Amino acid sequence: MRNSSKPVGIEDVARRAHVSITTVSRVINxxxxxxxxxxxxxxxxxxxxxxxxxxxAQRLASGVTKAIGLVMPGYPGIFYSFYAVELMRGVGHGCESLQLDMVFHITNGSNPLKSNSVGGIVFADVIENRNQVDAALEAGLPCVIVNNHLKDVETHYIALDNLLGGRMAAEYLTGLRHRRIATITGNVKTQAGAERLEGFAKYLKSKNIPLPEQYIYPGDYSRQSxxxxxxxxxxLPERPTAIFAASDxxxxxxxxxLAENGLKAPRDISLIGxxxxxxxxxxxxxxxxxxQPLFRMAEEAVRLLHSIMQGKTKKIVRKMIAPSLIVRESTAPYVPIQNSKEGHK
Amino acid sequence: MRNSSKPVGIEDVARRAHVSITTVSRVINxxxxxxxxxxxxxxxxxxxxxxxxxxxAQRLASGVTKAIGLVMPGYPGIFYSFYAVELMRGVGHGCESLQLDMVFHITNGSNPLKSNSVGGIVFADVIENRNQVDAALEAGLPCVIVNNHLKDVETHYIALDNLLGGRMAAEYLTGLRHRRIATITGNVKTQAGAERLEGFAKYLKSKNIPLPEQYIYPGDYSRQSxxxxxxxxxxLPERPTAIFAASDxxxxxxxxxLAENGLKAPRDISLIGxxxxxxxxxxxxxxxxxxQPLFRMAEEAVRLLHSIMQGKTKKIVRKMIAPSLIVRESTAPYVPIQNSKEGHK
DNA sequence: TCCAATATAACAAACGTTTTTCCAACACTC
DNA sequence: GAGTGTTGGAAAAACGTTTGTTATATTGGA
Known part of the structure; x- marks a missing residue:
């Protein structure tokens, strides 16, 4: 079945088409x-x-590499969460539509940077692999960071606007006339956790809605917390009527x-994740x-990287993506207490 | 900071080391x-x-490509499950230790095969992308399938022995003296689902333990089922004392x-996933x-592929991996009914 | 001292494209 | 009909390595 001899080359094509090699190359490109x-x-x-x-041969002759790298933190890390999957799918989709190969790399700690087989790198969820980012930049490789931003590194990123997210949560709940709003924060050592809290707290403050100490529980994204x-x-004697949890x-x-205590959202307490x-x-x-539109963010990161690789984008691009509010069932307008247990519908 | 001129090549190294280009190449290799x-x-x-x-340039000159492809089914598919993650981690780890690049490809349906930028392909969880496998084989690329096996395709695979898994479940439960054992099957249209049931049923039959119709519930891996x-x-009037569920x-x-009905495992019913x-x-x-040792299976698949790519493995390798029994808390020996509610400890 | 044998190293020819340079052919315009 | 553009194609020079072949030291034995 398979012809065992040499694989067909551009020359064979040229011969068969009765044109020169150049012409074939031009058609291809x-x-x-x-x-x-x-x-x-x-x-x-x-x-x-x-x-x-x-x-x-194409790469060697043209100097252009139609492949990008995707580096992700390995286990134990974010890898097991839906973050990773959405990000990967997004990058994959972006590569697909741009006809790029995607070479994937899981960071196990402080691994050396991969060889020069890619024309650029997307870093997903950079946490402590920033030395890798530095190395890549040093090597002259374009880099785009997605879903995170490093304050002190001069490179492109596409990040979620967590500050805005926190603010949106607060805005939405106060719009429902809630005034006693508590929050379970994410790990405030992470940028995302800190910003979600900050946006949330700032908005309440701007509206003169009190946010007492005991309404802020410093969580860490874990169920236990x-x-x-x-x-x-x-x-609490003054139970909150609404809660903003920094993760679903x-x-x-x-x-x-709530359920274990015979309570229900949104009847007794509104809850937003x-x-x-x-x-x-x-x-x-x-x-x-x-x-969080992770898929789209990742896709956009690839687009951006591609544009940089082609020299079309020169200036550093730093883009904040707004989360979008998805209203489902766990929130409802605040209903003043009626002395009875009867809830409004 | 960055020297704008040409990147350093093997020639620069040779000059600086006062040796020939050849020698440098030899050192590298x-x-x-x-x-x-x-x-x-x-x-x-x-x-x-x-x-x-x-x-x-290395690839062009040597004809050897130090990269493998990993193709996975895209969404909607297994991609969201831990399968995908474990498999990816395993492949990633294997590539790492073998110094291979891993180019990742998510199948969106019937996409054409990627270009010849890899020396071999690992297919994870092949379902209906078998035309891709065929195409790769046709193109002369070594292929290894992991976590699945196609009966009618002549290629290597590393697959879980689901038949044995079902049998192990049955063996373990009967070893605990259970005699009324039911099963919630996986989707029996999938090979895995069918085989888990088959292994389970065959063992019971061989031991003359009845498995009545109503003890086999045809599930589909969904919670609802x-x-x-x-x-x-x-x-059921004759409630089973143990249940084998085809997925955790x-x-x-x-x-x-069980909990909703005031029952508990393993006190009232033993449960194995x-x-x-x-x-x-x-x-x-x-x-x-x-x-399921998915991580190890994936790693082994990479090893196998690498060995094939190097011409070290000629014959078709088809390996079944045994699952291992993890005994935790949800199973216990069968205790004859005592007329009272008191359970044994 | 000389020769064979054995380590090392150098030369030069691939590898399969892209891309630059150059030329021919053709269609205009005046 | 000569001059001027314009278009399309051919030849050949990169691209940065690997590798088969050939050359050069180096060593040991006679």
Whole structure:
């Protein structure tokens, strides 16, 4: 079945199409100055011979590499979460539409930078692999960071506007006339966690809505921390009427604690999450949340990188993406207490 | 900071080390016939000049491609599950240790095969992208399939022995003296689902333990199907004393249904899952299950592929990997009914 | 001292493209 | 009909390595 001899090369195509090698190359690279008749001939020959250009030769001759790297933190890290998956899918999709190869690299700690087989790198969720970013920049490789931004590194990024997200949560809940709003923060040592809290708190302050100390529970994205937070909130003499959890995962646990105490969202307490984690779709109460468009962000990162690689983008691009509010069932307008247990519908 | 001129090449290294280009190449490729002194010199020069070989040129000249492809089914598919993640991590780790680049490709349906930029392909969870496998084989690319096997395709695979897995579940439960054992099957249209059931049923039959129709609930890996299964089982006059769920996810739902009915595993019913899904680690009752060593399987697939690419492996390798039994809390020996509610400890 | 044998190293020819340079052919214009 | 553009194609020079072949030291034995 398989012809054991040499693979077909550009020369074979040229011979069969009765044109020169140059012309074949031009057809492949869509150079406009080729006679239509010749284009047709060449394409026929390519199809007939099952010709595939040798990528290495193309790269070597042209100096252009049609591949990008994607580096992600490995386990233990964000890798197990839906973040990773969405980001990967987005990058994959972007590469697909741009006809780029995607070489994938999982960071195990402080691994050396990969060889020069890519024309640029997308870094997803940079945390402590910033030395890798530095190395890549040093090597002259274009880099785009997605879903995170390093304050002190001079490079492009596409990041979620967590500050705005926190603010949106606060805005939405106050718009529902809630005035006693508590929050279970994410790990405030992470930028995302800190910013979500900051945006949230600042908005309340600007509206003169008090945010007492005991309404801020310093969580860490873990279920356990959400549980402790809820237990604290429920013990309070002035129970909050709404809660902003900095992740859907924590919101889910909050929902569970509520249920264990015979309470229900949104009847007793409104609850808003963050992330729009698909794993939370089958929660007992559908979660109102702030959606992170990770897929689109990743895709855009690839587009940006490609444009940089082509020299089309010169200036540093730093883009903040707004989360979007997804209103589902876990939030409702504040209803003043009626002395009875009866809830409004 | 950056020197704008040409990147350093092998020639620059040779000049600085006062040796020929050939010698430098030999040092890079660890050819043994180089004088130690020269090795040292060359390495010094490489380090001093920050020389990185041009991968494209290496590939072109040597004809060897130090990169493999990983193709995975895209969404909607297995991509969101831990399967994908474990498999990817395994492949990533294998590539790392073998110094291979890994170019990643998410299949969106019937996409054409990627260019010839890889020396071989690992297919993860092949379902209906078998035309891609065929295309790759046709193109002369070595292929290894992991976590699945296509009966009618002549290629290598590393697959989980689901038949054995089902059998192990049955063996373990009967070893605990259970005699009324039910199963919630996976989707029996998938090979895995069918085989898990088959192995399970065959073992019981061989031991003359009855497996009545109503003890086999045809699930589909979904939570809902597990719920329906449990509702059916609990209504039975002769309730099963043990249940084999073909996935941890379904087992988890079964646990929930049990709890809703005031029952508990393993006190009232023993429950064994399949997969060892890390997402189920924080279940209320730790799940006894059959572990799939996906990570190791993927790693091994890469090793195998590499060996094929080097011409070291000629014959077709088809390997079945045994799952391993992980005993946790959800199973216990069968205790004859005592007329009272008191359970044994 | 000379020769054979054995380590090392150098030369030069691939590897399969892209791309620059140059030339021919053709169509205009005056 | 000569001059001037314009268009399309051919020849050949890169691109940065690897590698088969040939040359040069170096060593040991006679």
């Amino acid at each position: 869509h150079v406009p100055t080729v006679h239509p008749k010749n284009i047709e001939r060449v394409e026929e020959a390519i199809a007939a011979l099952h010709y595939k250009p040798n990528v290495s 959400a549980r402790r937070a809820m237990e604290q909130f429920l013990k 995962d924590m919101a889910l646990e909050a929902l569970a604690v 963050f992330d729009d984690n698909p794993a939370c779709l089958n929660a007992p109460v559908a979660l109102t949340t702030l959606h | 660890h050819v043994p016939t180089v004088h130690p002194k020269n090795i040292e010199r060359v390495e010094e020069a490489i380090a001093a000049l920050h020389y990185k070989p041009n991968v494209s 597990a719920r329906r299964a449990m509702e059916q089982f609990l209504k 996810d379904m087992a988890l739902e079964a646990l929930a249904v 399949f997969d060892d899904n890390p997402a189920c680690l924080n279940a209320p009752v730790a799940l006894t299950t059959l572990h």
